[in-house]
Amino acid sequence: NMAFSMYGGLTMGATAALIVHGKPEQKAMFVPKMVAGEWTGTMNLTEPQCGTDLGLLRTKAAKQSDGSYKITGTKIFISAGEHDFTDNIIHLVLARIEGAPAGIKGVSLFVVPKILVNADGSLGARNGVSCGSIEHKMGIHGNSTCVMNYDGATGWLIGEENKGMQGMFVMMNEARLGVAVQGLAQSEVAYQNAAAYARDRLQGRALTGAQAPDKPADPIIVHPDVRRTLLTIRAFNEAARAMVIWTALKSDVAHRSSDPKDRQEADDHMGLMTPVLKGFLTEIGFANAVQAQQMYGGHGYIAEQGMEQFVRDARIAMIYEGANGIQALDLVGRKLPRDGGRAVMAFFGEVASFAKEQGANEAMKPFITPLSAGLGHLQQATTWLMQNAMMKPDNAGAAATDYMHLFGLVTLGYMWAKMAKVTHDKIAAVGASPYLTTKLVTGRFFMERMLPETSVHLARIQSGSATIMELAAEAF
Ligand SMILES: Cc1cc2nc3c(=O)[nH]c(=O)nc-3n(C[C@H](O)[C@H](O)[C@H](O)COP(=O)(O)OP(=O)(O)OC[C@H]3O[C@@H](n4cnc5c(N)ncnc54)[C@H](O)[C@@H]3O)c2cc1C
Secondary structure, three states: OHHHHHHHHHHHHHHHHHHHHOOHHHHHHHHHHHHOOOEEEEEEOOEOOEOOOHHHOOOEEEEOOOOOEEEEEEEEEEEOOOOOOOOEEEEEEEEEEOOOOOOHHHOEEEEEEOEEEOOOOOEEEEOOEEEEEEOOOOOOOOOOEEEEEEEEEEEEEEOOOOOHHHHHHHHHHHHHHHHHHHHHHHHHHHHHHHHHHHHHOEOOOOOOOOOOOOOOOOEHHHOHHHHHHHHHHHHHHHHHHHHHHHHHHHHHHHHHOOOHHHHHHHHHHHHHHHHHHHHHHHHHHHHHHHHHHHOOHHHHHOHHHOHHHHHHHHHHHOOOOOOHHHHHHHHHHHHOOHHHHHHHHHHHHHHHHHHHHHOOOHHHHHHHHHHHHHHHHHHHHHHHHHHHOOOOHHHHHHHHHHHHHHHHHHHHHHHHHHHHHHHHHHHHHHOOOHHHHHHHHHHHHHHHHHHHHHHHHHHHHHOOOHHHHHOOHHHO
């Protein structure tokens, strides 16, 4: 239940920002209750005139003699902004301190509780923040998306003045990974329903003759096109899950390893993969929810079956926490060039050395040959961007979404190759099983039918931005 899980997810993000950037007394006041689930958290960035471009924000913060601030302004689309699940709601709010520079360099982060907290930890007076209205929206109906009005609400600065984005980025990076999982989760639950339905629904006969002659028709799972659809979703889900777990492991290393080199490598990986996970997994997750709905025919369009809810819920994951177009720009514009391309080069090196290691292994050929071709396309695209985007930034903007998909496909191809290796080793050790055979067949499907899309993305990237930028705005 995506809508419900957001209450806890946002609380985790807000807690992370407080732990990393909060002052000791702020941590003591808020974190234990948030971790215990007694209070929830929110993130307040968006305003009517300010979405992607946070430098436009107008919410004001006026410093008080006791060191607190009075926060005034209107935030919109605030998830979990108001509800009565918990006794208190801890809002993390971006605002501009009076006299601060214009743009993103004048934005600070504040913690603003719905109910003020007394020195002994008990709840005190209601703070000057209220819910103006609740949005009516396409999906995630169980989550309250609120207009929040701050009328001189008391807040406290988190971190330093005008450095608000540092704290907010802790929360946003955590939330982006959570949203990536939302995309994958909707794809998975939609798949599980569609696979069960396809085994059950009787329509038509198999092209090669009746498979269930005792029944009025065969189950639709006999039809190649139905199987193609189900395998497309499944082959994505399993590799995307591996990618999420791989990155989760890196997150543990980045936070906990005692070796600074390991920490840095893991941190590089997190920076590089976060926009890919958010943008690619949510985009394909939504497409997969639609494909799974298609397996139900007209019944998928009827609310009673539940499939249309997966489609509606999955849609928002492509939009919030930075729309997917922005994730693609983050990958191309910030994450690729960072530290002289150190993170991307490490990734290319890792995939290439795995391919080389397994190159002579006959059983791995169906995985290594397409993986090497996909990696080649990604490397060509990266070189093309280095040569063509510095002088002409529109080339980067026009390539970004294709590059993100190309990157995602190659990463999933790498995940499949690694899973195939483990599966072959297991079969050699303990013999084949339906589970292990299914794994290899699903992986081969990905390699044969999904990974080759890398060549399309490369061709689009190399076509540049000239045609895209040619028309005048009025011509659209
Ligand atoms: C249900 C829901 C819940 C939300 N929850 C929260 C929340 O809890 N807290 C919060 O602060 N916000 C929240 N949001 C807001 C959400 O994060 C924003 O809607 C989102 O970041 C996009 O901003 P915008 O809607 O203003 O779109 P805009 O910024 O106006 O963007 C419109 C389109 O233009 C594109 N675009 C914009 N700038 C560029 C650029 N420079 N280059 C290329 N393309 C560009 C975008 O990709 C997008 O497709 C929520 C929104 C919804 C609908």
